[in-house]
Amino acid sequence: MTRPLVRGLAIAACLTLTITVVARVCCADEPPPVKEIMQKAHKEKTGVLMILQDQLIEKTPDWPAIQKNTKELVKLAETLEKTKPPRGSAKGWNQRTAEYREGTNNLAKYVDAKNQDKAQGEIGFLASRCMGCHREHKPEK
């Protein structure tokens, strides 16, 4: 009498475990929403890019701090590249996010070389990418 019940419980436990494992694997790879990346990277005053912009204006830049923030920006750009656009074509999105990520890689190169002019120039390039992407991919309110 108890046997089928035990077996049933064992199967149920096994299924639950499988579902949990599959859910973990699936969602650990999922990038965070674009909005969250934008806030970390670009929010007025507190965004990593905005802080970098200020840090690179200094006469004697704090290179170790700039290097740390640049690494963070590269990571954010790499994550952005893995997302899907909330609006607009996947092709355009892939091009724009790849271009942005390349820009952050260039920035990292200039920062490692402590080349303030080039680093500022690259920040200017990244800051010139906002509008075009928003026009194409930011959901209208």
Ligand code: HEC
């Ligand atoms: C590759 C495309 C892309 C680039 C480049 C880009 N953005 Fe965005 N941004 C988006 C998208 C898409 C959203 C809308 C996210 C959503 O609401 O789902 C967004 C949203 C935002 C938001 C609103 C976040 C919120 O809280 O709703 C801010 C602020 C922002 N971007 C700032 C910037 C700035 C500043 C730049 C340039 C330095 C920039 N973005 C560059 C795609 C981009």
